[in-house]
Amino acid sequence: MDFHSLSRRETQSFCKRNKIPANITNVAMADTLAARSSIRESSSF
Numbered sequence: 001m002d003f004h005s006l007s008r009r010e011t012q013s014f015c016k017r018n019k020i021p022a023n024i025t026n027v028a029m030a031d032t033l034a035a036r037s038s039i040r041e042s043s044s045f
Contacts, residue, residue, distance in 0.1 A: 001039070003030035014039065 003011060004027070011029045012022040017040045020032050033039060 001033075001041075003033045006030070014041070017041075 003014065006014070008026050011026055011033070014020075014033055015022040015029050018033065018036065020029065020036075022029065024032075
Protein backbone atom coordinates (compact mmCIF):
# COMPACT_ATOMS: atom_id res chain seq x y z
CA MET A 1 0.00 0.00 0.00
CA ASP A 2 1.24 3.51 -0.80
CA PHE A 3 0.99 5.29 2.55
CA HIS A 4 2.60 8.43 1.12
CA SER A 5 -0.50 9.14 -0.98
CA LEU A 6 -2.94 9.07 1.97
CA SER A 7 -4.25 12.15 3.72
CA ARG A 8 -2.83 12.99 7.15
CA ARG A 9 -6.02 11.80 8.89
CA GLU A 10 -5.92 8.46 7.06
CA THR A 11 -2.24 8.00 7.85
CA GLN A 12 -2.84 8.85 11.53
CA SER A 13 -5.68 6.34 11.63
CA PHE A 14 -3.44 3.57 10.28
CA CYS A 15 -0.76 4.53 12.80
CA LYS A 16 -3.15 4.46 15.74
CA ARG A 17 -4.46 1.03 14.71
CA ASN A 18 -0.89 -0.25 14.54
CA LYS A 19 0.38 1.35 17.76
CA ILE A 20 2.64 3.83 15.98
CA PRO A 21 2.82 7.43 17.24
CA ALA A 22 0.43 9.56 15.18
CA ASN A 23 1.85 12.94 16.17
CA ILE A 24 4.91 12.82 13.90
CA THR A 25 5.29 14.11 10.34
CA ASN A 26 3.32 12.57 7.49
CA VAL A 27 6.51 11.31 5.88
CA ALA A 28 7.72 9.71 9.12
CA MET A 29 4.35 8.01 9.68
CA ALA A 30 4.23 6.74 6.08
CA ASP A 31 7.82 5.49 6.24
CA THR A 32 7.16 3.68 9.52
CA LEU A 33 4.01 2.05 8.17
CA ALA A 34 5.76 1.04 4.95
CA ALA A 35 8.63 -0.53 6.93
CA ARG A 36 6.29 -2.75 8.92
CA SER A 37 5.86 -6.30 7.66
CA SER A 38 2.18 -6.50 8.63
CA ILE A 39 -0.30 -3.66 8.88
CA ARG A 40 -3.71 -3.88 10.51
CA GLU A 41 -6.06 -2.31 7.96
CA SER A 42 -9.43 -3.04 9.52
CA SER A 43 -10.94 -0.91 12.25
CA SER A 44 -11.40 -3.87 14.59
CA PHE A 45 -8.85 -4.55 17.29
